[in-house]
Amino acid sequence: MAGAEDELPGLHEAGSARPVRPEPAHHDGHRDRLRERFSQAGPQAVADYELLELVLFRTIPRRDVKPIAKALIARFGSLAEVLNAPTRLLCEVPGVKEAVALDIAIVAAVNQRAMLSAVKEREVLSSWAAVLAYCKAAMAYETREQFRILFLDKKNALIADEVQGTGTVDHTPVYPREVVRRALELSATAIILVHNHPSGDPTPSRADIEMTRTIAETARPLGISVHDHIIVGRSGHASLKGLKLF
Incomplete structure (x- = not known):
């Protein structure tokens, strides 16, 4: 009777009873x-x-x-x-x-x-590199525009991170009154606006600039500051505050 260790046909060297072991795969080891x-x-x-x-x-x-x-x-x-x-x-x-x-x-x-955890419960303005890294990881590779808001308390610590809207490849509807209303609901005293450009180019459009100015003007009388509006794309980011556009 054939034993458990009998070899399969075709695995013997010519003229030898010793089995030929298969050559190890290229990726072995x-x-x-x-x-x-x-x-x-x-x-x-x-x-x-x-x-x-x-x-x-x-x-x-x-x-x-x-x-x-x-x-x-x-x-x-x-x-x-x-x-x-x-x-x-x-x-x-x-x-x-x-x-x-x-x-x-x-x-x-x-x-x-992990990037979001590096931003939470910290003074956001002193962790700006972490904020930018998180925003890029979260949004830069999306195929449709998203409008996101980071809500901050009086110590500039993150209260909430919310996507307020998702649009098409080149447009997301934004309603300034809704932005301010949500900030008041969360008792936020400052916000950072963020959206992505699926084209990859973060250059702000005229509509981006006008929308930012409208939100800032609506929020200011209610004690809410707009710290920045960041636009992220595959090729980098743009800061409207840094560009002095509002």
């Missing part, structure tokens, strides 16, 4: 080496596609994920673009299924939540 490099030298020691590989290892356990990681970077242009890409577009890349797209979305959400 690669995962351990990449994890070790990341562990020993930190994230700066790995390329963007390798960092993406480390994420994919958990979702795709038995496949060489380097080609998939490189294809994602090539398709979307950068690691940031990959993390913020819509699920349906991620799934167009060969080898990417819904589970992979979900894991990528989770990583993006963790990054965004």
Whole structure:
């Protein structure tokens, strides 16, 4: 009777009873080496596609994920673009299924939540770099315009972060009275306006400038200051306060 250790046909060397072991896959050991490099030298020691590989290892356990990681970077242009890409577009890349797209979305959400936590309960104006980083992570890669408001207390600490409206690729309706009404509901004494330009160019339009001035003029008599209006895009950001446009 054949034993449990009998070899499969075709796995013997010619003229020998010894089985021929399959050659190890090209990616055997690669995962351990990449994890070790990341562990020993930190994230700066790995390329963007390798960092993406480390994420994919958990979702795709038995496949060489380097080609998939490189294809994602090539398709979307950068690691940031990959993390913020819509699920349906991620799934167009060969080898990417819904589970992979979900894991990528989770990583993006963790990054965004971590940036928000760096802003919460702190004096916002002294953490301006953190505010800009959060706004870019939250909005720069959206395919439609969003209008967001950061509501601050008298110590300029963040009370609430709310998306007030989502529009089209180049327009979001904004109602100054509703902005001020919400600030009063939250007992906010200052606000920061934020919206994105899906085109990638953060240059403020004439409508952006006029809307900002209207909100500031409506809020001022009620003791509410507009600290800034930030426009974010893939290519950077613009501060209307910094540009002295209101």
